[in-house]
Amino acid sequence: MTNDEPPRRSLSVRARLLSVTGLAVVASLLVWHAQIADFVGLGSAGDKAPVVAASGAAGDDVPAPPVRTATVKPKQPPTKPPRKTPKSERTPTADASTPSGENGRYDEESTEGMSTKLRSRLLKAMAAAKADGVVITIxxxxxxxxKQQRLFDDAVRKYGSYRLAARWVLPPEYSEHVKGRAVDIGPAAGMAWLNRNGYRYGICRRYDNEPWHFEATTTPGRKCPPREPYAVAKR
Known part of the structure; x- marks a missing residue:
């Protein structure tokens, strides 16, 4: 007997090579077929599924939130400007020429309505008296x-004559009170202080019989003029 290999082993190797070659050919055909299908637009059902766009992207199927529109308020009708008060309806203000303290325009027991000169001087004198511990009241x-006329009429009835009444109360046409250029003060300590020191501020007592009656009859710092015994109405 001989030790030669049987010829079947050669055939087996050939068969394996053919199988491998066949598989490669089949794989190539499959790849080629897929490329052809993609080219002509044929594909699987999964490829044909719609693509869902991301939030906010074009083609998004999610409904957009409603857009708020600004509420337009109706225009209010223009308001009318306040009516100007006619001059005839205005309440007059007090000044040196305003003739009345009884009608509410100023307080008779204050410096309101006085002339500018008397008012400024009296305020300075009152402040100085207060610093000395003395109160001056108006x-x-x-x-x-x-009012001056009523006071004079009362004085006529009291003293019995025009001339005697005028020594205490002058008629309106002669009164410095009506002109805002005279002031009656109190109490007695205030009268005495102003009688001694009033000249420093240009204020002087005018009549001997009226220790309460003062007027701005001198220049501040200069001596007061001699006092008159009483007032006289020039008729």
Whole structure:
């Protein structure tokens, strides 16, 4: 007997090579077929599924939130400007020429309605007296002509004559109170202080019989003029 290999082993190797070659050919055909299908637009059902766009992208199927529109308020009708008060309806203000303290325009027991000169001097004197511990009060400053007339009429009835009444109360046409240029003060300590020191501020007592009656009859710092015994109505 001989030791030669049987010829079947050669055939087996050939068969394996053919199988491998066949598989490669089949794989190539499959790849080629897929490329052809993609080219002509044929594909699987999964490829044909719609693509869902991301939030906010074009083609998004999610409904957009409603857009808020600004509410337009109706225009209010223009308001009318306040009506100007006619001059005839205005309440007059007090000044040195305003004739009345009784009608509410100023307080007779204050410096309101006095002349600028008397008011400024009296305020300085009152402040100085206060620093000395003395209080000066105003009992009667600016008066209305109507009130002055009533005071004079009362004095005529009291003293019995025009001439005697005028020594204490002058008629309106002669009264410095009606002009805002005279002031009656109190109490007695205030009268005495102003009688001694009033000249420093240009204020002087005018009549001997009226220790409460003062007027701005001198220049501040200069001596007061001699006092008159009483007032006289020039008729």
């Amino acid at each position: 009992t009667s400053g600016r008066r209305s002509a109507a």
